[in-house]
Amino acid sequence: MKDRLTWQEESRKTVFTCPIFTVEERACRSPLDNSLKAFSVLNTSDWAIVIPVLETEQGKQFVMVRQWRHGARELSLEFPGGVFEKGEDAETAAVRELKEETGYSAGKIQKLGEFSPNPAIMANRVHFFLATELNSPVSQHLDEDEFVEVETHAMEEVLRNMGKPPFIHALMGTAMALFLQNQ
DSSP: HHHHHEEEEEEEEEEOOOOHHHHHHEEEEEETTEEEEEEEEEOOOOOEEEEEEEETEEEEEEEEEEEETEEEEEEEOOOEEOOTTTTHHHHHHHHHHHHHHHHHEEEEEEEEEESSSSTTTBOEEEEEEEEEEEOOOOOOOOTTOOOEEEEEEHHHHHHHHHHHHTOOOOHHHHHHHHHHHHH
């Protein structure tokens, strides 16, 4: 079965480069009729997304970040995360992103899983982590073009409002599914 579905890549070339991704054209041979077709693929760094859980008197709260998303042209409320820095592994990136964006650090961090965010056109992976036993926050260390407000929200509120503004980021749904799977 696998051989009947597997395309054979014959070449690839970079056709566009910008600071956050490259676009590659890949020439691949069809498993059905042996024809050669061109496919466009986005190459970018892997990402880490962290689900920080804060224990409060009101129950479990998620530490989240509110920020402007240029593609959607609206504010998004989501879990902290971002791209790996050169040479970083997934857990190191998750720990760094949590601290940079929220000021929190975790006493315990656990990998929940990883996915291809859009395997049809993207070559990277997104890695999901659960952060617990959070320490009191210190100051954020945001990138120069990053403007983020830190908020806490009840788990039930986030679940109830997924897919409605401001919970618009699709990867939030994946993060929540992994979180619930591990409860």
